[in-house]
Amino acid sequence: MPSKQSPAAKTQSASVSYNILLTGEVLDGHKPEQAKKWLAETLKISNADAAALLAGKSRCIKRNLKAGDAAKYRDLFERKGVAVRITKNGDAVSSQMPPGAASSHQTQTQQSKTPHPKQTAAPGETAPTQVISTGYFNGSINAVAPWYFENVAAIIALVATLILSLIYAAILLGCVAFAARSLVYAAFPAQPLTVVSMIAFQFIPAAILLFLFALLLRPVFAQQNSQRMSLEIEAAKQAKLVQFVREIFQQLGARVPEKISVSYEPKVTAELDCNLLKPSSAVASLTLGMPLLMTLRTPQLAAFIAHEAAQLQHPMRACLFKACARVRHRFDDCAENQDLWSRRLDAIDMDDIGRIKGLAVSSLATLHYYSAFMFKPFSMVFNYAGIWSNKFLVNAADFYVTELVGSNAFVEAFKQMAVTSHALHQAEQRMFNRIGERQLINNIPALVHHFAVNLTVRDKREIEDEMNSSESRRDYDYPSDRSRIIFCEDLDRDGISCADFPAAELLTNIGVLNEQVTLLYYRHLQLEFDVQDLMDVHQLANLADKDQKREQLSAQYFNNWFDPELFWKIPAPESVKNLTNIERVKMLNDAVSQIRHITPDYVQLVAGEPKMFAALVNTSVANEIRKAGYKVGAGEFGLNDEQAKHLSEFHTQNRNDYTNTSIRLTKMREVMGTRLFLAISLHPDAAKRKVGVMLLQALACLYQHHEKMNSLKVKVAYLPILAAREKDKKETEHAKRIQRVASDVKQFAKDALASLQHFKCTFSQSHDHIGAFVKAHTKQEPNGETLHPLETVDYFYEINYGLAEANRMLNNQLAMIALESELLNKITPVKLASG
Structure with missing residues (x-):
């Protein structure tokens, strides 16, 4: 017999109302002038007041609306290009969610059936500006990945690193030992030696061995390539995103990130800043690619975040993998002449130095170049071990992803990432390669989103062919996206219930973040530019649309x-x-x-x-x-x-x-x-x-x-x-x-x-x-x-x-x-x- 609803519950349900807020932004694909004109006519205000409402700040224009009325207002404004938010009175999380999505976000207590480690405080946890009381996931993960996945990955990485490091150390010690032996024998000969024999058989071999020792030290002093620039978000202003990330990491039992950043790359990455001697003091951080976030929905974004979180479940193991990866990358950089010494030699301008010094630098550069062949065997074995290690590690992480969002959502996430990468390539071509001059815009993620939602049939076919050819992968030592898709489809998991809405709605003032990320991208490319001279993204998007229509007409005419x-x-x-x-x-x-x-x-x-x-x-x-x-x-x-x-x-x-x-x-x-x-x-x-x-x-x-x-x-x-x-x-x-x-x-x-x-x-x-x-x-x-x-x-x-x-x-x-x-x-x- 169903239980009756209490009068208090009925009163609470009937009192739920919604507010309409203008975000101050114009949606992609709409002209700001037209949106401003329509807003002025609709609200019966001046053009100056309408422009102020579209200046990037949130303003409430309607209060205490029913869910249906709020949805109608939202649809009306968004059709005209005016971005709005719907807030439920007393609930800040649903402020960027449509009423239909808000209904699936009832207040819950997220309790996992298996106890999780104590979580460190996430950024914004005590922020007074927004109060989060709503969960994004309905349920918890109960399954555990097969034990051998992560264990085999750790064994392969650790054994390969230890063996190769010992061989490398033995070679270094051998060079020093034989050089010292030659010098000692020259200083204290068992029998008298001539000057010629001493130089030929003692000093020259010792010098060669010491020079070889110096070249072999390249991995020890190899400096990692400069990190990609990112922008740390203010957690107090992005409480919805922080809550979303926290829930995912808690679902996986991983350490909640203390720093969340955004970057210009179309990918999601996380890392643990740790010490092998004190893994419990490790600090996690998460970086989200704004071009990717602009094109994903929340289940797809959750899939990529969960993949990173799953690899940080065990701090000790995560620290071990990070240390092994650092050693491998040092040998890779030396084998490919991409280490610090190589970059410094390449930076020397031979025209600005004297002839003798130039000859010496040229000789050193030649020896330095050919010394890379000494590190090729190490690099090859490291990479071969890394491929197998990452295969098991990635499979374990993907297992947890499918348990969280389901196999279908994970597959869609891969497809959307391929779409985003293709759209980013189109955006870069449009800015740098179209007419022999660059056209720098003020919002690259928005332009990427524009290209992503306006793909042609040929674009879609190219993306599908690339995914089917197993050529796309996250990194050179990662399994191909195609093999990961097959693995997830074979698991055939439904996942737990996850709120489904555009991932961009997790962020407040996303337009400002996009513009800041765009400036980071230009600085990374070391471009000289003036912010005032950047082209408006809507202007370039309109030009791209016109070009696309002309090319479609041209394709039609020329068959x-x-x-x-x-x-x-x-x-x-x-x-x-x-x-x-x-x-x-x-x-x-x-x-x-x-x-x-x-x-x-x-x-x-x-x-x-x-x-x-x-x-x-x-x-x-x-x-x-x-x-x-x-x-x-x-x-x-x-x-x-x-x-x-x-x-x-x-x-x-x-x-x-x-x-x-x-x-x-x-x-x-x-x-x-x-x-x-x-x-x-x-x-x-x-x-x-x-x-x-x-x-x-x-x-x-x-x-x-x-x-x-x-x-x-x-x-x-x-x-x-x-x-x-x-x-x-x-x-x-x-x-x-x-x-x-x-x-x-x-x-x-x-x-x-x-x-x-x-x-x-x-x-x-x-x-x-x-x-x-x-x-x-x-x-x-x-x-x-x-x-x-x-x-x-x-x-x-x-x-x-x-x-x-x-x-x-x-x-x-x-x-x-x-x-x-x-x-x-x-x-x-x-x-x-x-x-």
């Missing part, structure tokens, strides 16, 4: 043929000059029909071209080396015995195959160029037709110079190989070929930049002509008669990248005019091919 590195061959005006409009329309329809039929063949040829090019480069460089009078054996450049024996015939075959494929593709692209030319010439609007003709002339010039640069593509591809053989194997006959290629690259690039100066740049206000736009993509100015081989390669690809970007922008503009022309002339559209 997904277009790629920035592919250039259409535009027919000569004389070929259609004497044709009537009816004849041009018929010719255009024929071109469209032909494109529809040859698209499958075109896609197949494009897919196979890179493999043909790689084969041609291998045989070309081998053939070039033989022509210079040097030997090329089987096994070099991927050649087998038969191919090495008949290299000339094999090279001719590869060259013919690649040439024939290129000719077929050029003819197909000429059809697309003809279609584009006819569509522009048929546009009924004379002004747009004039603009289109001007763009076609620029595109024809781009095609001409791209063909000249492309004729050097194979030679530039094997140029570093010839340069390396000339230097390392003293094959001096390659010098003339290297100089010829470098000279051609410089001359062809100069011709291209000079020709493109005659065409106005209609797609970038920062550049007067297309030549300046292309040149802006180069990072170096060629000086002297020739370029260094590696400089030649860089300059070649920089010029080609500039040409490709100009090609992309021109085609986007032309596609809009041509598509409009075809619609007006009732041309049968091309069926869109698969991307």
Whole structure:
């Protein structure tokens, strides 16, 4: 028989009401001016008062509302881009949660069925500004990971570290012992020694051993690479986040972090600042990546935090793993010449020191570089042991994650992390690589969120392919994300009930934090910038949206043929000059029909071209080396015995195959160029037709110079190989070929930049002509008669990248005019091919 609700409970339930607060922020994807105007009209206030309400401070505008009315207000304001919070009277945790989510957050007492260690106070625990009385999780974790997971991980890490450390110490002691023996024997010889024999057999070996000893000390004095910068949050102002983190760590029985920071990296990390002799005094800290937090929901964020917390359950074991990791990283840095000594040697400017000192520094740098090979065996064994150790350690942590949030939420967290990383890459490209100049914004996490929620079908397919290929992983010694997903799916856990809402709502004044993290990111990159000059994130997001729409329209018009590195061959005006409009329309329809039929063949040829090019480069460089009078054996450049024996015939075959494929593709692209030319010439609007003709002339010039640069593509591809053989194997006959290629690259690039100066740049206000736009993509100015081989390669690809970007922008503009022309002339559209 159900129990009756007490009158007091009924009165308490009926008295629950909600308040509406403006956060002072504008949601991503909305323009601040429009949001301000709408707010002024709705609240019947002045524009100045509306601007004050959107200045970043929370203001209460409605009180004592029912749950349904509060939800309606929230939906209304958020549709117009105004961020709001809903607070329940007397409950601060639900202040950033919708009423629907708040109902699942009834006040609970989180008591685990298994006792947990005593927890240290978390930041903000005594903060007077916010009172937390609500739990985010309904239930507790009861299961325990298999005992052997963490034990095997600890044994592997400890045994590998001890054995390799003992071997390393034995080598050091051996060098010192034998050097001391030689010196003692020289000082107190058993029988008289000549000066020559003493120097040759005692002092020189002792000096070599002592020098070797000094080089072997690199791991001892190796300084860890500088830590990523982060920003510690004020716990009193972020009580909801602190409570959320505390509950997760308590669920896992781990030490609650005393410091919570935010950073610009798309990941969550935690560490224990500890002493192996006093593990009980360890202090935990947690760092959250703001780009990731902007795109996650609370169960997904809980999954990543729980993964870190699970590795800190046992302070002694966590300290042990941290110590082993430090030793491993020291040997890794030395093996890869990334330690402190290497960085200091690299920082020396050889032009600012004398000849003798420069020779000494150069000799020391060479010895230092080759000494890294002594640490390669240690690094390889350490990494192999680390991979196996981390496999068991990560599996144990993932086990607890699935017990907390469930397998499905953990898998979704992986997918969302991949989305965030992809969106961050797009944001960085947009800021630094799009038009040859940087566009620094004031809020990178918000831009990442914008790209994350506006992924194209191609973006989603790329992310899915990357996850399925097992290439993505947190670190080089971590299991792949794919293997971790399979492990979690095999566990098939439901987890315990967790509040589900955007993780960004855990933070107060998230816009301010995002801006501070953005400044940290720029300082990490050592960029010079003025805060006042940073572009508003909404402005850049709108520009990105416009570019995306133009590229989608371009992809639709060109039937997904277009790629920035592919250039259409535009027919000569004389070929259609004497044709009537009816004849041009018929010719255009024929071109469209032909494109529809040859698209499958075109896609197949494009897919196979890179493999043909790689084969041609291998045989070309081998053939070039033989022509210079040097030997090329089987096994070099991927050649087998038969191919090495008949290299000339094999090279001719590869060259013919690649040439024939290129000719077929050029003819197909000429059809697309003809279609584009006819569509522009048929546009009924004379002004747009004039603009289109001007763009076609620029595109024809781009095609001409791209063909000249492309004729050097194979030679530039094997140029570093010839340069390396000339230097390392003293094959001096390659010098003339290297100089010829470098000279051609410089001359062809100069011709291209000079020709493109005659065409106005209609797609970038920062550049007067297309030549300046292309040149802006180069990072170096060629000086002297020739370029260094590696400089030649860089300059070649920089010029080609500039040409490709100009090609992309021109085609986007032309596609809009041509598509409009075809619609007006009732041309049968091309069926869109698969991307």
